[in-house]
Amino acid sequence: MLVLFFRRAAFSAFSLLVVSLLLFVLTRSIPDSPARIVLGDQATEQQIAQFERDHGLDQPIIAQYLSWIGNLTLRGDLGRSFTTGLDMNKQVVDTLPVTLEIVAVAFVAATAASVMLGDRLCAVPRRRSRLLRAANGGDRSLCSRFWIALVLILAFAVERDWFPPGGFIPISQDLGGHVRSIALPSFCLSIFYMAVLTRMTRSSLLEVLGQDYMRTARATGLHPARVLLYALRNALVPVVTIAGVSFGHMFGWALIIEQIFSIDGLSRALLTAILRRDYAMVQAVVMIFTLVFVGANLLADLANGWLNPRLAAAAE
């Protein structure tokens, strides 16, 4: 298990390194420098040189990278934005919890539903499973989450006022309002992954239930619920992998969902930064996204090592 952990952790660290390097080189090599954006076209060469000296932009790019990554890893400090002068740590602390909450609710809903539905759907006779297959193409059309979001707003916020059409109400202000304000966004985020994960659970569970050891388990007279529990433990391995990836993807799609529901989360901060051409902030937010993706995948790998010790043994 420890070997598995260190292997995966080393790979995660490598991913972070590659992505951060790429991002850094890209943001530093764009034609218009932060100095030009802040000082405008009228600025003299001298002013620009002064600005770059003040913000350390005149250093060689590798030195800039090392100081940035050093501050980030050792002190958890994202620094101040060159263009807006705002403290980026504060911006992230203000917005990340909102996004995280919506994504977490969506994730829990998707995984819970998939495990519950997936095992019900195992009972669907083979004859009708062709219908399920045709639904595969259909459920992937749920990808157009922004459209589903618009239709849901139309149906539940405009036609009937069950949910607010947008905005975010903090939990400290009004508990009921808070729940209602995140219900639709979370649902829109989760529905596609619900479909994907349910389908995966079903096919994986069907495969495991057909194994000889499951027949033996049933033959020994174990309670059916216990048999199902054993089956699930084996069947969940591929589901957990995909769930880990899904968590990261949900984070990405939160960008669109937050835009539709006018929620001030981290994704919206990214869009604002892009429109302001605040590259330092773009870089910071994408770095946080990467951390979440890589972390979610790492957790999924570890969960699989626990679910199926053979995987952990194979790594050794």
Next chain:
Amino acid sequence: MNRLNRIVALCGGAVGFAGACIVAVLLVVTIFAPEIAPFDPLQVNIQNQLLEPGDTYWLGTDQSGRDILSRIVWGSRASLMVSAFAVIIGLAGGVPIGLVAGFYRGGWLEQAIMRVLEAVSAIPVLIWAIALVGILGVRNIDLGPITISNEAKLLALLGLLYIPTLARLTYTTALIESQANYVAARRLQGVTGARIMFSDVLPNCLSPVIVQATLLLAIGIIIEAAISFVGLGVQPPTPSWGNMLASARDYLLSGEWWLSVFPGAAISLTVIGFNLLGDGLRDRFDPRHTTAAGVAA
């Protein structure tokens, strides 16, 4: 009748055939957009603004009195062009990389390429695309003799981002294929490695790649729409399904439902079409299901 059966079988059964039909209709609409669209998609007509779907304007008009049906028809061009060219770029870049890495396995080159590609795929395409468009800016890039429009930039970026996916897929198959007996036989015949790679191994690697490319077409359409939706893709007044939805957002609360429902339906139908076709092709060409269907977006 026999011929029809053969076509259906080629698409991988009834499901794939249904997908192929949707894609065919879409292609016709895209190619003959000027003939099919009943009105000029850019023609502003203030007197006709926000008309409900009716006899003249089948799907209604938007806030500037432009015909929604015509805008959807023309919008298919932006969506399909970005998505199709991105897949072509991804194939052109990803397949050779994966092939070389898989065929000349064991070298440091293989390790280096595959590790970096894996690291890059740690972030979903959508986030990469938005970050890169954000860094490059939404304006056209002026490169002296040629100007790169925002759509061109988007499709180039998407294409680059598809390279890891397609390279890794080709790599997996090439790794297995290059150990097959026929490769050893060709070597004994004295054929050079590069020649074996391209004329013998490559054709055998293509089935899963074709299937994945079809699925990537669907993903590309969603990503283009998503990026245009947040205002970083196709810029108004040029219609695209994504930016139509973005402007429809403002009219949702006042009850003008047709602005958002129809472009969204176009996106969903197109995505269903490509996905059904992809599923069918997968059954036909890649029964072992090596291609990832899951959450690749």
